[in-house]
Amino acid sequence: MPDTPRKRPTIARIWRGRTPRERADEYEEYLYEVGIKPLIDRALGVQSLRDDRENETEFVTISYWADVDSMSAFTGGDPTAIHHLERDEEFLVELPDSVQILRIRAAHGDTAGELSSRERRFGSPWGDRSH
Secondary structure, three states: OOOOOOOOOOEEEEEEEEEEHHHHHHHHHHHHHHHHHHHHOOOOEEEEEEEEOOOEEEEEEEEEEOOHHHHHHHHOOOOOOOOOOOOHHHHOOOOOOOOEEEEOOOOOOOOOOOOOOHHHHHOOOOOOOOO
């Protein structure tokens, strides 16, 4: 039986949210458990990014999709629809009102790496970046 070719993403869906710096670790764990885990099962891939600033932390989630139809199936029809998590209002500085959807034109080099373990997911390649 021949191997089925792996689908390649053509669409990136980008969500951004900001928390007070002192709630960032708690929100990161919550975001992973409630938001990212279900997304991992539906998207071709997911990246979680974090930028710790002096007073707040920005989280960015990028999910990768084969096409707009598969992304629309996940969002319930409208790929631009925001799906706030139950506790987002408690954690976030403000609720995002949109996501960004970009067509992937090219990828060069190791654009994602293998960051699946818990230690690597919460570790930083630069060490502690606290300000």
